[in-house]
Amino acid sequence: MGKTRSWPVPAALTITAVVLSAVVGCAVPGTVASTSTSPAPTPTAACPSAGTEPRTDSNCAQYDGEAAMAANETYRQRRKLTPEMLAQLDAHVGPARKALDSLTRPANADDVETTFTALSLNEVQTDDGGNGVRFGVTVPSGGCLYGYVPLTGPATVETGGSIMDGGCLEMFGH
Structure with a gap:
């Protein structure tokens, strides 16, 4: 004969309670359902504010286009640095400029990266657009060197904080 297994009583009661609550639902006896057949209007489109008068369209979500565009550009802003951090960054400018100016021209991204690595600055971002090399370099003490060869x-x-998007090199069209 095979073994039969019975569930412990507390587990059976818990399962029964869950099933009953699902069947009964959350209705409270004596309440009347809403007679409204249409839901409250919700915005279906974004509508820029024009002028000083707000729009009254019920299917329109208001927004300030000028403020939205300004907020969209915040990723390009550089973080603020303390005067002490800026002073530490300034100590790197002279050696970096001297090393970059000594490169054989036209220099490419690899040349620029090798130059900064020789200065013990290893976190280098470059963008070689064919007309010169843009660079951004993270300095271990904090902040960035960035510029153009x-x-x-x-x-x-130049010196400054990292951009809000991360890193030291602002990318165009981003």
């Missing part, structure tokens, strides 16, 4: 002429090296 043109096909001819001196390199530019």
Whole structure:
């Protein structure tokens, strides 16, 4: 003969309670269902505010287009740095500019990265668009060196915080 297994009583009661609550639902006796046949209108489109008068369209979600565009550009902003951090960054500018200006032109992204690695700055981002190399370098003490190595002429090296999007090199069209 096979063994039969019985569920413990507490488990059986719990299952029964769950099933009954699902069947009965959450209705409270004596309440009347809503007689409204249409749901409350919800916005179906975004409508920019124009002028000083708000729009009264019920299917329109209001927004300020100018403020939305300004907020969309915040990823390009650089984080604020303390004066002490900026002073530490300034100590890197001279050696970086000297090393970049000594590159044989036209320099490419690999040349720029190798230059910063030789200065013990290893977190380098570059963008070689064919007209020169843009770069962003994370400095271990905090902050960034960023700038441009043109096909001819001196390199530019600036200091500042990382961009809100992360990293030191702002990407165009992003």
